[in-house]
Structures are given as C-alpha cells and as structure tokens.
Amino acid sequence: MVRAVNHQFLKGRRARFLGAAFITWLFLMLATPKISHSPSYHLFADMRNFLGVPSTLNVITNFPFLIVGVLGFVLCLQGNFFVISLRRETWGWAIFYAGITAMAFGSAYYHLKPDDSKVIWDTLPMMIAYSAVFSSLTVERVGARIGLTCLFALLLLAVISTAWESGLQKL
Numbered sequence: 339m340v341r342a343v344n345h346q347f348l349k350g351r352r353a354r355f356l357g358a359a360f361i362t363w364l365f366l367m368l369a370t371p372k373i374s375h376s377p378s379y380h381l382f383a384d385m386r387n388f389l390g391v392p393s394t395l396n397v398i399t400n401f402p403f404l405i406v407g408v409l410g411f412v413l414c415l416q417g418n419f420f421v422i423s424l425r426r427e428t429w430g431w432a433i434f435y436a437g438i439t440a441m442a443f444g445s446a447y448y449h450l451k452p453d454d455s456k457v458i459w460d461t462l463p464m465m466i467a468y469s470a471v472f473s474s475l476t477v478e479r480v481g482a483r484i485g486l487t488c489l490f491a492l493l494l495l496a497v498i499s500t501a502w503e504s505g506l507q508k509l
Contacts, residue, residue: 363495367502380452396449400442407439426482430474430489437467458504465496 388394414431441463448460469492477485 367499372503375454375457380454380457382449382452392451393449397446400446400449403438403445404442407435407437407442410435411439426486427474427477429486430470430477433489433493434467434470434474437463437470441467454504458500461503462497462500465500466493469493469496 382393382396384395385393386395391397411432414428414435417428441460444459444463448456470489473485473489473492476488
C-alpha cells in the first residue's frame with residue numbers, strides 16, 4: 339500500500355517537473371529577444387562555382403548524407419540488419435535516417451544561395467535527426483513508453499523552435 343502511494347507521488351512529481359520545464363521553455367522562447375544571424379554567417383570558405391552551380395563544393399558535400407540516410411532508412415525498415423532490442427526503438431532510428439536524408443536536400447538547397455530565409459531548410463532536418471537519436475537512446479536505456487513520448491515531444495519542440503528561430507513568429 340505504501341509502495342503504491344509512494345509510486346503515485348513520484349509519478350505526480352515527475353509530471354509536475356516536466357510541466358514546469360515546458361512552461362519555463364515556453365516563457366524563455368517568448369520573453370527573450372530573437373538573436374539574428376550576423377552578416378558573415380552565410381559566408382563560407384569556398385564560394386567557387388563549377389558548371390554553373392553556386393558554391394558547388396558546399397552543395398555536393400551533402401551527397402554522403404543522402405547515401406547514409408537512404409541506406410540507413412531502408413535497412414532500418416527491413417529490421418533485420420541492425421541489432422535493435424526493442425521494436426519501438428525502430429521508430430526513432432527510422433526518423434533519424436529520414437532526417438539525415440532530408441538534411442542532404444535541405445542543406446544543399448540552403449548552400450546554393452545562403453540567406454536567412456533558407457536557413458530553416460538546413461537546420462530543421464538536423465534538429466529532427468538529433469531529436470530522434472536522443473529519443474532512441476532514451477528508449478534503449480530508460481524505456482519504450484518514455485522514449486516514444488520523448489520522441490514526439492522533441493520533434494514538436496524541434497519544429498517549433500526552428501520555425502521561431504528562422505523568423506516565422508512574425509506570421
């Protein structure tokens with residue numbers, strides 16, 4: 339009996355902590371001013387053009403991300419290549435490899451003509467991939483239920499914070 343009451347107390351305490359953390363994050367997002375990119379943020383070391391493609395080397399270096407992302411996504415969906423102990427862990431890894439694939443396209447698009455309006459296509463896929471790998475590690479080490487909750491919460495936070503950072507808060 340005492341054990342059940344103690345478990346419920348800890349469960350409620352955890353929920354209050356997560357709620358307080360979310361409210362704190364939301365307050366900081368709304369209360370702090372947006373830090374704009376410096377003008378030199380979009381200047382890269384190699385700005386040469388080959389075959390009419392601007393910043394060619396910055397664009398084509400995203401090709402390995404495409405290969406790794408597509409291969410990882412396909413192998414992850416097959417399910418027999420990676421040693422995944424929990425079936426629910428596959429969600430996080432599939433989203434991770436999809437994010438890596440999207441990063442290849444988004445980063446190439448951004449590097450063709452870098453500016454503040456295109457930087458979201460460079461950062462959003464990275465944030466999705468980071469969120470997915472973090473939640474996959476949480477599934478593996480903490481538990482499937484908490485890890486999947488973490489996956490969807492982190493994906494939502496990644497989309498909201500990236501959109502906010504790129505200036506879509508004006509809409």
